[in-house]
Amino acid sequence: MYVCICKGVTDRDIVAAAEQGATRMSQLKECTGLGSQCGKCARDAKAIFNEAKQQAREMSHLFSAA
Numbered sequence: 001m002y003v004c005i006c007k008g009v010t011d012r013d014i015v016a017a018a019e020q021g022a023t024r025m026s027q028l029k030e031c032t033g034l035g036s037q038c039g040k041c042a043r044d045a046k047a048i049f050n051e052a053k054q055q056a057r058e059m060s061h062l063f064s065a066a
């Protein structure tokens, strides 16, 4: 699903950025361009990003415990 229409950024793009180590919204914005025009996507993008970071942390704990 598109989260940022202006820049064509999807929820999958946001999850991928989190999985690749982005931890701050500024990093997400820098690598995707998200939020750089009208800014209407910022709130939804942040919620998806926070959830994706949490899942990425949980996955890293699973792999480090094995």
Ligand code: FES
Pocket (backbone or CB within 6 Å): 003, 004, 005, 006, 007, 034, 035, 036, 037, 038, 039, 040, 041, 042
């Ligand atoms: S919808 Fe993301 S900047 Fe406009």
